Amino acid sequence: MSDRNEEAYVELKEINKHFGNFHASKDVNIAIPKGKLVALLGPSGSGKTTILRMIAGLEQPDSGDIIIAGNRVNNIPGSERGIGFVFQSYALFRYMTVYDNIAFGLRVKKVPEKEIRERVSELLKLISCEGLEKRFPSQLSGGQRQRVAFARALAPNPQILLLDEPFAAIDAKVRLELRTWLKEMITKLQITSIFVTHDQDEAIEVADEIIVTNQGKVEQCGTPQELYSSPASSFVAKFIGNSTVIKNFDRFKYFEKAEEAEEAILRPEFVAVFKKGESVQYTSSAEKAVVEDIIFRGSNLEVRVKLYDNLISSLRSINEPIVEIGETVDVFIYRMFLLNKDRICLVHNQSLKQESVVI
């Protein structure tokens, strides 16, 4: 676990929220240290936006405490919680220019116009949108809109920045650029930030810590590595990584004696695919399988093989000898997660143990 002694800056304690009969947040507990960039990751409808909106004061929880900088803020209006919010669709004021959009929060606070001018031009520089101040939101590209929304949220110097699916509305190519840009910005500004996403790659790449939500519950909080190596629930195990669920795992060689379990999860990194005779070490304990599909993934190839009716993925470097579809290959499975209700354990290939005993 990461350093849990760090003092939490934003904290949700035992939060519950209903919409009519629908239980949208169930006993949510979250603690976010100051200056961290945290992702709320979960499938669509899992309650991520609801959590974000409660922190911002746009929704009231039915029960539980919201604590910011040590103070319970449940009864403090959102505008006094020191929060900047970037909406999913940006919600830029479409009848105002870029300048007026960014200046809005400062004007409301009655900041002198001279200071506003300085702050806005400073922010325009930060988001590399100098010269666009007279444009209306409709005259901007998706990426520019997102950055203006970011600048508008930052203008009044909030302590916390909340972003709801900040990259969802942007096309794939620009999205990658913006991810990196946003991470750099937030790291530079040292502002405690929480962003919502349903894309695990995005969360893993950008966030210091990830909070996984599912059906209104928080499944796990941790660094991306922790979620990868020790998932706390079967949901997390299945959701994170390129996971394949396997029912008949007991048919796999050297996993027969695996303890009581309902299903197992395999990830590409748990599996190795060898051409015939390529590996000496694992030949005896490997299984024979046929290559069903090969997908080019840039720096490597995803090879899918059929094993006991399961389509299992593995990665091969493009520098290794080429395998072809229909080819019979050796498949060695190093380890798998076994799921039993919500208990998870990582089991290793028994042959590895035996060999180590022999050697």
Next chain:
Amino acid sequence: MEIRKNNGPLKWILIVISFLFLTIFLLLPLIYILSTAFRQGIGAYLVSISDEYTIKAAMLTIKATLWAVAVNTILGISAAWCLTKFAFRGKKILSTFIDLPVTVSPIIAGLIYVLTFGRQSDLYPILDDMGIQIIFAVPGIVLATIFVTFPFISRELIPVLTAQGTDEEEAAALMGAGTFTIFRKVTFPHIKWALLYGIVLCTARAMGEFGAVSVLSGHLRGKTNTLPLYIELLYQGYDFTGAFAASSILVLMAIIILILRLVLEKKGKKELDIKK
């Protein structure tokens, strides 16, 4: 756009039908109104329209219209606002009730007020003690006009407000803007054209209202006769010059509103093109 280039006979048939229709149903009656109004010479026309009762009726119509527009602008914005920006119990019912005035016959609308405020009502003695007379008096006419024109503004606003969503308002509120600032800076620019258009429709309808007002007015010449009621009265009294002269005032007012509408539509569209 193949169909636009089609210069076949269909195009001309449709154009001729449209113009024929407009001529028979609109232009001809209009010409007839004006020619009847001027039949006995321009002098008689001027005498008719400067007739004391005609002027009083016109003033009352304008008064009732202004009241209806003022009240319905405020009520219409409030209703449209709460229907689109908040979730609450009874929203569906409110939304349905807003439409009631357009579905109910104006005569019934008039009768509703007679029953509510008339002599047989429990409210009558109370109002009477306070010296307030509603039935067969100006307040009744204003009430009836407000009632029949109520949906026009809110119905124009609701689609616009629904399309806009609540994000922009929430963003403004999170930055500390108060309700009034949010309305002025964020919501109003958005609904401005729809609102003006609603006001135009409301005005046109209020000026021409006959049924509900007729029930409530009592037809007191110079006191509770609006222009449409007075026209009817003159017409029944075989004063055709008077009736059609008074009609020409109403027509003139309608044309002004029509032109206003055209201008607003054009301006609104231009702005939308820039901002959308």
